[in-house]
Amino acid sequence: xxxxxxxxxxxxxxxxxxxxxxxxxxxxxxxxxxxxxxxxxxxxxxxxxxxxxxxxxxxxxxxxxxxxxxxxxxxxxxxxxxxxxxxxxxxxxxxxxxxxxxxxxxxxxxxxxxxxxxxxxxxxxxxxxxxxxxxxxxxxxxxxxxxxxxxxxxxxxxxxxxxxxxxxxxxxxxxxxxxxxxxxxxxxxxxxxxxxxxxxxxxxxxxxxxxxxxxxxxxxxxxxxxxxxxxxxxxxxxxxxxxxxxxxxxxxxxxxxxxxxxxxxxxxxxxxxxxxxxx
Ligand SMILES: Nc1ncnc2c1ncn2[C@@H]1O[C@H](COP(=O)(O)OP(=O)(O)O)[C@@H](O)[C@H]1O
Ligand SMILES: [Mg+2]
Numbered sequence: 188x189x190x191x192x193x194x195x196x197x198x199x200x201x202x203x204x205x206x207x208x209x210x211x212x213x214x215x216x217x218x219x220x221x222x223x224x225x226x227x228x229x230x231x232x233x234x235x236x237x238x239x240x241x242x243x244x245x246x247x248x249x250x251x252x253x254x255x256x257x258x259x260x261x262x263x264x265x266x267x268x269x270x271x272x273x274x275x276x277x278x279x280x281x282x283x284x285x286x287x288x289x290x291x292x293x294x295x296x297x298x299x300x301x302x303x304x305x306x307x308x309x310x311x312x313x314x315x316x317x318x319x320x321x322x323x324x325x326x327x328x329x330x331x332x333x334x335x336x337x338x339x340x341x342x343x344x345x346x347x348x349x350x351x352x353x354x355x356x357x358x359x360x361x362x363x364x365x366x367x368x369x370x371x372x373x374x375x376x377x378x379x380x381x382x383x384x385x386x387x388x389x390x391x392x393x394x395x396x397x398x399x400x401x402x403x404x405x406x407x408x409x410x411x412x413x414x415x416x417x418x419x420x421x422x423x424x425x426x427x428x429x430x431x432x433x434x435x436x437x438x439x440x441x442x443x444x445x446x447x448x449x450x451x452x453x454x455x456x457x458x459x460x461x462x463x464x465x466x
Contacts, residue, residue, distance in 0.1 A: 189344045189345070189346055190346065191218050191219045191346050191347070191376055191377055191378040192218055192252045192253040192268075192346045192347060192378055193215075193216060193217055193218040193220075193251075193252070193253055193254070193378065194214070194215070194216040194239070194250075194251070194252060194347055194378055194380065195214070195215050195216075195249075195250070195251040195254070196212055196213060196214040196215075196235065196238070196239060196248070196249075196250055197213060197248055197249045197250075197251065198211045198212075198213060198247070198248040198249070199211070199212045199213075199235070199238055199245045199247070199248030199249070199250070200212075200245065200246045200247045200248055201231075201234060201238060201243065201245050201246050201402075202246060207402060208231045208234045208402050209231050209234055209235060209238065209245065209248075209402045209403075210401065210402035210403050211248070211402075211403055212231065212235050212248070212399070212402060212403055212404050213404055213407075214235070214380070214397055214404055214407065215395075215407070216347075216378055216379070216380060216394075216395070217378075217394065218253070218378060219376040219377070219378055220378060220379075220394040220395065221373040221377075221378075221379040221380075221381060221392055221393050221394055221395075222379070222380050222381070222393060222394065222395045222396070222397055222407070223381045223382075223383055223388070223389035223392075223393035223395070223396045223397070224236075224380060224381065224382045224383075224396075224397045224398075224399055224404075225382075225383065225384070225386075225389065225396060225397070225398055225399070226398055226399035226400050227400060230399045230400045230401060230402065231399060231401070231402040231403075232351070232382045232399055233351050233352075233382065234402075235399070236271065236349045236351050236380060236382060238250065239269060239347075239349060239380065240262075240265060240266050240269040240270075240271055240349060241257070241258070241262045241265055241266070242266075242271075244258075245258075252268065252269075252346065252347065257269075263295070267295060267296075267343045267344075267345065268345055268346045268347065269345055269346070269347045269348075269349060270340030270341065270343060270345035270347070270348045270349065271340065271348070271349040271350075271351065272333070272336050272337055272340055272348070272349070272350045272351070272353045273336070273351050273352075273353070274351060274352040274353065274355050274356050275356060276324070276329075276332040276333050276335070276336040277336065278324040278332055278335060278336060278339075279324075280323065280324050280325060281323070282323070282324075283320065283321050283322065283323060284311065284316070284319050284320055284321070284322050284323070284324065284327070284335050285304065285307050285308070285311070285320040285321060287324070287335060287339055288303075288306075288307035288310060288311070288335070288338055288339045288342050289303035289304055289306075289307045291339065291342070291343060292306055292307065292342055292343070295343065296343065306342050307320070307338070307342055308320060310338035310339075310341050310342045311335070311338050313338065313341070314334040314335070314337055314338045314368050315334065315364070315368075316331060316334055316335060316338065319331060319335070328361055329356060329357045329358065329361055330357050330358075330361030330362070330363075330364045330365050331361075331364075333353060333354070333357065333361075333365045334364065334365060334368055337353075337365070337368055337369075337372075341372075345377075346378060347377075347378045347379070347380070348372065348377050348378070348379045348380075349379070349380050349381075349382075350369060350379065350380070350381045350382065350383070351382050352382055352383060352384065353365060353369070353381075353383070354366060354383070354385060355384065362385070366385060366388050369381065369388070369392070370388070370391070370392050373392050374392075381393070394409070395407055395408060395409060396408070396409075
């Protein structure tokens with residue numbers, strides 16, 4: 188893995204026309220750290236991630252890797268440094284799994300076919316899918332397809348990985364394998380921002396949990412402090428009637444003691460394969 192970097196989002200504002208979506212969002216992720224971002228639907232979580240790799244340009248504010256602004260960098264080069272995995276896997280259906288991964292390596296990294304295939308096979312092995320290299324995405328489960336999407340992003344050797352509800356489209360029995368790959372990546376020292384409703388993952392893997400509402404990070408801290416949505420007057424997520432799944436599961440986990448938030452001792456996943464039995 189390439190050397191990881193710290194990530195800072197500083198006072199980012201963004202509007203779509205009259206719709207102000209980010210209102211001074213801040214986020215700090217230490218080098219090799221994992222931040223989970225939770226919050227109600229429409230609070231700007233996906234938009235925040237998209238500003239980090241400049242799929243959307245912020246109106247103001249800054250995004251820094253290792254303290255250096257990325258806003259003047261070439262966006263294509265930046266997206267090699269900051270990989271992203273979406274809820275929908277976005278694999279090319281007419282290409283084999285292997286080709287889905289080698290394509291970007293050939294086009295962006297300018298690797299030879301032989302080199303690209305070697306890198307792709309290594310990444311597929313890391314997500315436990317070496318045997319599926321020649322399959323088409325349609326012949327894989329949703330969980331396997333998402334693991335291919337992760338392998339594709341990792342093949343470019345990013346320094347930061349962004350996950351936008353990467354398991355939300357999956358059947359429950361397939362979630363585990365994808366979260367296992369993400370947990371392994373986190374344990375391996377990748378700097379990550381994970382938008383998720385999986386509070387078990389947030390509890391065990393994240394160094395910080397950021398709670399977002401109405402375009403702002405209302406509270407970000409170590410796991411115990413952010414175990415439940417902050418009680419903000421007028422904040423929809425603070426209302427007991429709020430039905431957002433992230434907020435509901437966040438609230439459900441709210442009574443845990445700080446002790447319960449510590450990762451299980453010895454939770455060091457075996458390198459290579461997805462952690463069995465996760466979470
Ligand atoms: N490309 C876009 N154009 C216009 N409005 C958008 C766009 N993307 C997101 N929005 C709006 O931004 C707000 C926040 O959306 P989003 O970041 O997807 O929230 P979340 O991921 O927390 O559910 C919503 O009101 C949404 O309609
Ligand atoms: Mg979203």
